[in-house]
Amino acid sequence: MPREDVKKLLRTKFMPHIWCPGCGHGIIMHAILRALADLKIPQDQICISSGIGCSSRMPGYIDACTLHTAHGRSLAFATGVKMANPGLTIVNVMGDGDGTAIGGNHFIHACRRNIGITAVVMNNNIYGMTGGQASPTTPEGAFASTAPYGAVDPTFDICKLAEGAGATFVARATVAQPAMCEQILKKAILHQKKGFAVVEIVSFCHTQFGRKNKRSRPMDNFNFLKDNSVMKAKADTMTAEELKGKIIIGEFVNIEDAREYTERYDEVIARAQKA
Amino acid sequence: MAKKFDIDIFSKWCKGCGLCIAICPKKVLELSEQVKSVPVRPDDCIGCHQCDNVCPDMAITVKERD
Amino acid sequence: MAQVEFWQGNKAIAMGAVAAGCRFFGGYPITPSTEIMEVMSEELPRLGGKFVQMEDEIGGIAATIGASIAGLKSMTGSSGPGISLKQELLGYAYIAEIPIVVADVQRGGPSTGLPTKVSQADVMQAKWGTHGDHGTIAYAPSSIQECYEITVKAFNMAERFRQPVLVMADEIIGHMREKIVIPEPGTYEIVDRKKPTVCPEEFIPYKADDDDIPPMAAFGDGYRWHVTGLTSNDWGFPTNEADEIDKKANRIIRKVDRFRDDIVEFKEESMDDAEVVVVSYGSVSRSALRAIRELRLEGVKVGHFRPITLWPFPDKEIAELSKRVKHIIVPELNAGQMVNEVERAVAGRCEVHRKNLINGELYKPDHIMSFIKEVA
Structure with missing residues (x-):
């Protein structure tokens, strides 16, 4: 059992959860709950939204206002929730396929609007729930059930995508740094007052991805992520060649004076009412 | 005297993935025959919480011993 | 004195929505329904409501459902191709029992078809467009006066039955202008969704009353509950139990069927x-x-x-x-x-x-x- 303030945020009757033994997604849920507990956000004012997939089963386990939407659409639902009730703290969790393939359009536009939502992309490089098909983050050459000869599609860099689309907080960690995940998530949740925060957490799926790519045990993946993570400050001193295959972790964007969408919409209301 | 810690593992939630065992810098934990993590050397625990934080199943609590 | 206007059908739909208490609109431009969202973008902020132009049709209905879950009477609008795109989430609103109003100003199809020409192409997609079974409520106005009054009624029905209600105009009705007498507020019925009467600890989010319709809490007003597009039990959590599935699947059909005589016009x-x-x-x-x-x-x-x-x-x-x-x-x-x-x-x-x-x-x-x- 986790510590009391974290346990309070769990619908314990549904535990143990659906995820495979050792699944990185559990590490992420744990970090999100520690962050929410530390920030002491009133439980009734927390909304956890998700799309469809392994990642998106998370809201069911969290005792808050939870919204399990349709595949790829979580951020669009969450946009409506936030506009209707800007006081809610929304943590929107999604997978790499969910968030950047079928939901890619909603993702970039939520970034552009800079709406006060914390989007956590749980990137395990695969469609896990449907049986291991290639996703937009499956590395080139890696094997998947729909890439039996190795993935041919180039991958998305989710953080660069978010930055380019206008997110005002962008950071990355891997599940091999659980404490760092928690710290980044806390900042990203607080950033909701300033706008859209994207946290990519590189997770793993040993069951569907690992099995086909010589990393079939949880620990193989955990060590892979640990060994290949490079802090941004160090990465800044490295060459592109040296960074090949590495995962750069840290904070990439943090615009302190960004203006959040629902706040800016309040100004629209003021203008309309004055007219 | 160095602080002592108690590691409580809720075996109903533990799926025996072994992440906590691998991450522990003091080798406090081992896998039981029932494929559950158990603290076998609790006195060696330094309270770093790495096992707790990494547990995907939220089965571990580390508390300072009274 | 009664307010008399010379309005377009699309404007009457938007103004009827506002009169019904609609305070959120999420949509995407599409001929011949776009004027509805244009009017909404102007009217809603005046009343403290919210309008968002989403990135696509699916986003439009998604945001609309989200806003309804957070307590606002909400609407989206579109035409044939856009309605086709929205179908999955129409199904979501049926199964999760979220009240929304969807205006469908029909044009010729299939596909892009005839954007500026009239059609009644969506009668069957309104009923059968999303997969799975559900009760359907869809209105077809035939005058500008009716565009206004039916949209008010559509909100009342959506709120009462906790599900999507469609206002199915067509290109002619949407774009035609004629006289409309604006009904005085207070002269027509306004229905708001049933709120839970029990405390949060006792709240079972999908436990229906005798009318087969469960009361609905809003996110943020003290009730913590789970919304999902999966078939769920009374507690709102996914189920694979045949008896629970049976109960839910039939209730979302029956709740409309049994009040058929109240609805049919x-x-x-x-x-x-x-x-x-x-x-x-x-x-x-x-x-x-x-x-x-x-x-x-x-x-x-x-x-x-x-x-x-x-x-x-x-x-x-x-x-x-x-x-x-x-x-x-x-x-x-x-x-x-x-x-x-x-x-x-x-x-x-x-x-x-x-x-x-x-x-x-x-x-x-x-x-x-x-x-x-x-x-x-």
Whole structure:
């Protein structure tokens, strides 16, 4: 059992959860709950939204206002929730396929609007729930059930995508740094007052991805992520060649004076009412 | 005297993935025959919480011993 | 003094929504319904409401559902292709029981089809467009006055039954301008969704009252609950238990079916001694009425039956009138959609004549007159 303030945020009757033994997604849920507990956000004012997939089963386990939407659409639902009730703290969790393939359009536009939502992309490089098909983050050459000869599609860099689309907080960690995940998530949740925060957490799926790519045990993946993570400050001193295959972790964007969408919409209301 | 810690593992939630065992810098934990993590050397625990934080199943609590 | 305006149908739909208490609109531009969102973008912020132009049609309905979950009366609007795109999330709103109103200003299809031309192409996609079964409530206004009043009613029904309700105008009705007398606030009914009467600890989010409709809490007002598109039990959590699935799957059909008589609306004209009846809706009914009135002057015993609710379809009423008349003519701006429901209701008791136009034009009164003369 986790510590009391974290346990309070769990619908314990549904535990143990659906995820495979050792699944990185559990590490992420744990970090999100520690962050929410530390920030002491009133439980009734927390909304956890998700799309469809392994990642998106998370809201069911969290005792808050939870919204399990349709595949790829979580951020669009969450946009409506936030506009209707800007006081809610929304943590929107999604997978790499969910968030950047079928939901890619909603993702970039939520970034552009800079709406006060914390989007956590749980990137395990695969469609896990449907049986291991290639996703937009499956590395080139890696094997998947729909890439039996190795993935041919180039991958998305989710953080660069978010930055380019206008997110005002962008950071990355891997599940091999659980404490760092928690710290980044806390900042990203607080950033909701300033706008859209994207946290990519590189997770793993040993069951569907690992099995086909010589990393079939949880620990193989955990060590892979640990060994290949490079802090941004160090990465800044490295060459592109040296960074090949590495995962750069840290904070990439943090615009302190960004203006959040629902706040800016309040100004629209003021203008309309004055007219 | 160095602080002592108690590691409580809720075996109903533990799926025996072994992440906590691998991450522990003091080798406090081992896998039981029932494929559950158990603290076998609790006195060696330094309270770093790495096992707790990494547990995907939220089965571990580390508390300072009274 | 009554406020009299000269409005476009799309504007009347938007203003009716606002009058019904709509405070959120999420949408995406599409001809011929775009004016609804343009008016909403102007009117909603004046009232402290919110408007968002989303990145696509799916985003439009998603944000609308989200805003409704957070407590606002919410609306989206579109036309054929956009409605096709929204179908998955229409299904979401049916299964998760989220009240929303969807305006569908119909145009020719399939696909991009005829963006600026009239059609009644969506009658069947309104009922069967999303996969799975559910009760359906869909209205077809035929005047600007009705655009306003029906949209108010659509919100009332959405809030009462906790599900999507469609306002199915067509390109002619959406873009036509005519006189409208704005009803005085207070002279018409406004329905708000049932709120839970129990404390959060005792709240079972999908436990229905005797009317098969569960009260609905809003995110943020103290009740913590789970919303999902998965088939769920009374607690709102996914289930694979046959008895729980059975209960939920049937309830979202039954809650509409059992109140069918409260919902079904239609309008008859010159039916007392009619031997020939034209059954038409939306813009076609305007031509039909003109044709019928002219032929009545010539002594032809012809009447008109206009379904105002396309769904639930007024099948009992059609069945009744089929016992009294010889011919039913069903002119539609599609290849024959509602006529299938008419034939089902008539069950061979009289002749049903299918008349269909899919060239983007409107049936003119002359056309309808000739159809009537063929059989009268």
